[in-house]
Structure formats: structure tokens, C-alpha cells
Amino acid sequence: MDENLLNRVREALVDVSPIAEKRMFGGVCFMVDDKLCICVNSHEMLCRINPDEFEAALEMDGVRPMEQRARTAKGYVFVHEDVLGNKKDFDAWVNKALAYNKIAKASKKRSKLQ
DSSP: OOHHHHHHHHHHTTTOSSEEEEEETTEEEEEETTEEEEEEOSSEEEEEOOGGGHHHHHTSTTEEEEEETTEEEEEEEEEEGGGOOSHHHHHHHHHHHHHHHTTOOOOOOOOTTO
16 A cells, blocks of 8 residues: 555545545545545546546546446546646646546445345
């Protein structure tokens, strides 16, 4: 876990409410308004962004798609810490995730009996 990146995200989200931290995807995820917004793992930040911006985001340096079970999760991108070094770039990604969070739908709650 990249503690420096994790602390940068915590600081960036200090005034966001409601927020909760949850262990998921091999890291720590920040749930804003009960919706996944940003996660931090070893050397990357996972951002949930507007699916309309997904393809353009993949063209950027240090960005890759999130893949689960051989399926690309459109609207979820991993951003490598190497391209998050300056505050402007870091803030841009945080702001993209927060902007989409306002209109994103929460995932369906799973039954604990499954």
C-alpha cells in the first residue's frame, strides 16, 4: 500500500461528506455517498470517472483500464502514481472522480445469503 498516496487522497477528501473508507480491490477505497469514488493500492489510484470520458482517459500517460474477470469495467481507470506527482494532475483526477460521483448510481446491495 502506498501510504503517501493514501494520505494525499485522505487530505484531498477531508471536506467531502458523507465518506467512508473500505478495504477492497487490494487497497483502500473511498466511498462517497455510498458510492465507490477513489481507491488506492500499491502504486496506483483507481478513479471512477464518467464513462463518456473513459476512452480519452485511456489515451493519457500512466492510465490503464480496470479489468475484472477478463471484462473491462468502463468508467474505472487506474492512474499510476508516477503521473500524480504534481498537485495539478493529482487534483484533476480527484476532481474527475468527485464530479462523476455526484451523478453516478450506487451499486446494488448484495444479499448476505448469496
